Amino acid sequence: MRIVIVEDEAAIREGMVKLLHQINPQYEVVGKAVDGQSGYELIRSVRPDLIIVDIRMPDMNGLAMIRKLQEEQVRCKVLVISAYSEFEYAREAIELGIINYLLKPLKIAELKKALEKVDEEIRRDQHKEYGFSLENIFMGCINGQLEPDEYFHEQTLGKYGFTVQEPAELFMVWLGKGYEQQKDRAKELLEHVADHTVKFAANIRELKGWDMLLMILYRQHAGESQYTYFSKSVVPMLCDNLKKPLVCVWRRMEHLLDASKVIPEMKKELEWNLCFPDRALICKRVIQKQQIVPIKYPLELEDRAKQALREKNWEDLVSTYERLYDHLVRENHLPSQIKESLIRFNWSLVTTQKDKKEESELRIQKILQRIASADTWNQIETDMKEFMTFLDYSEPKTEEPSVSDLIQRAKVLIRKYYNQGITLEETARKLFVSEEYLSAQFKKETGSTFTETVRKYRIEKVKELLVETHLKMNQIAELSGYSDPKYMSRVFKEEVGMLPTEYRKEIQ
Structure with a gap:
């Protein structure tokens, strides 16, 4: 609590500073003044929480100073101390809304009680001004900075129909590296879920530092858990509308106020995605039921x-x-x-x-x-x-130096599987690279596309079989990776300039 003391007697003024610190080290005296006029100017500047003021002072008395501050909308709590108990002073103080009025000489017990009363009034005012928005209630629960008292619970129950002491459930949606691209769409989907139910109320928070959205379920109908509904309906809906990575985690709390402790635990539970099937809702209760088997290292x-x-x-x-x-x-x-x-x-x-x-x-x-x-x-x-890419598993280099190990390995796979319908997608997966990257590098380093290269190997195999065997066209097509001999003949003519039968006759 920030305090200004306005007192014309130096001994009382300095003694009050020491006494306040003894009563509560958290009390901070942010200024002192010797009369009403200088007090007025000081208070306008520092805007304290509490003014401790004498009544009779030179230039401007304490009550006149308070009146002038109130006229200028400078709102502070006031504790009047005075050696005078005249009714007129008391009446004027009441008119100004001052109910904290102590007589000199001050008794420590009375001062302490009055200060505690003012402190409580300030905290209640702060609750009214800052604490009773849903935004601040939920953020306070998440960051652990909320310290509610009975008055706070009464106000939240009366205004919103719940308290932070009640059970609640958390639904975490982790988006990983796709957070920035998908958060708006994910939030829109979650808001749609919240808007179309009467079984619970929900508040959705963005936790950017953790690449996730958090949906807080509160004011639940008859305390009914929504785990089954989210597991069977909400998670599949999100998976159908959002791209990977996407991991969902669930947790039920005995008290909403426990969120700051529970959320880090949920973050740790994300790794159970490695053990759960796709589109699963990770939940502590389900994790605890798992029959864990130690890994036997292979x-x-x-x-x-x-x-x-x-x-x-x-x-x-x-x-x-x-x-x-x-x-x-x-x-x-x-x-x-x-x-x-x-x-x-x-x-x-x-x-x-x-x-x-x-x-x-x-x-x-x-x-x-x-x-x-x-x-x-x-x-x-x-x-x-x-x-x-760091493993040295390339075959002895027979290609020109400009061809990378990656493309050499790709060609090895083509030579081995060209007759089995090998695709760019399959080759990229086996080489642990993306299709786009392999396709671009293949064209850049060889001058031909992946498909053109596969076709080349197939045509060479057709030539070999035409010359060295007496197999029929359908047999040659099958051995060289073509399912249709007519299609094989058409491709062969495009590449060689004649049909396979014509090529066989010419060579023989």
């Missing part, structure tokens, strides 16, 4: 991956990672154990390689740190794509 897969890396067998390496992912999610494991196993597996491959530059190792360590803090498979997939 040493056999680690050895196989190391061998594939030493032999530059990219296909076997990818296959081993696919088996690893399947192993990590086959049973119910702790999310932390899943990430720890993946990090251990990755690091074992890093240590297998020789001549790794220090710069590369530092970047790899940062990738592994991101995996350790990941909450979704989407995050892990992004980090794994970057991690794989």
Whole structure:
């Protein structure tokens, strides 16, 4: 509480400063004045919470000073101290709304009681002015700065029909890196949910620092939980209308006031998304029911991956990672154990390689740190794509120096699977890069598109089979990756300038 003392007697004025500090160290004397006029000017400047003022002073008495301040809409609590008990002074003080009136000599107990009364009045006024908006109530619960008393509960119950002591539920929508792009749409969808129900009231908050929206469900009908409704209806609706990443977490609280403690716990529960199926609503109660099985680290897969890396067998390496992912999610494991196993597996491959530059190792360590803090498979997939670029699994270079290891590996896959309908999407997935990036790099480095290259390999295979075998056209089409021999003949003529049958006759 900020206090100004207006008293013409120096001993009383200085003694009051010391006494106030003894009564409550939180009381702050922000100014002192020796008469009404200087007090008036000081109070207009510093705007204290409380004025402690004598009545009889030179130039302008205390009551005249208060009247003048009130006329100028300067509102402060007032505690009058006076050696005079005349009725006229008391009547004028009452007219000014001053009910705190103490006689000199002051008794410490009476002063302390009067100050506590003023402090309570100030807190109530602050509640009225700042605390009783829904905005401040919910923000106070979230940041833990709300300290409600009985008066606060009475006012919120009377004005809004609930108190922060009542049970409430929280619905958290984490949007990750897509927060800025999707928050408005997500908020619009949540508001639609809130507007079309009478079973609960809701307040939606943006928690930008955590890339999430928080929906607070309060004033619930008969205390009924909305978990089932949100799990079966709201979460699927959000998944249908928003892009990944999207993770939803639920928590029921005994008291709305507990939100500041519960929200960080919900943030930690995000990583259970690694163990729950898509479109699931993560909930502490459901997590606690999980039969957790310790992970048995797959040493056999680690050895196989190391061998594939030493032999530059990219296909076997990818296959081993696919088996690893399947192993990590086959049973119910702790999310932390899943990430720890993946990090251990990755690091074992890093240590297998020789001549790794220090710069590369530092970047790899940062990738592994991101995996350790990941909450979704989407995050892990992004980090794994970057991690794989540091592994030296390229075949001995037979291509021109300008062709990167990535394109060489892509060509290996094309040569191996061109007759099995291999696509750009499938190849990009096996190489841990995006379709767009692989397509652009392929065209840039080879001068041909991915599709053109696949077609080239198929046509070469058709030529080989035409010359070296007596197979029929439908058999040749099947062996070279074409489902329709007529389509194969048309493509062959576009590339070679003649039909396959004509080519066979000419060569023979």
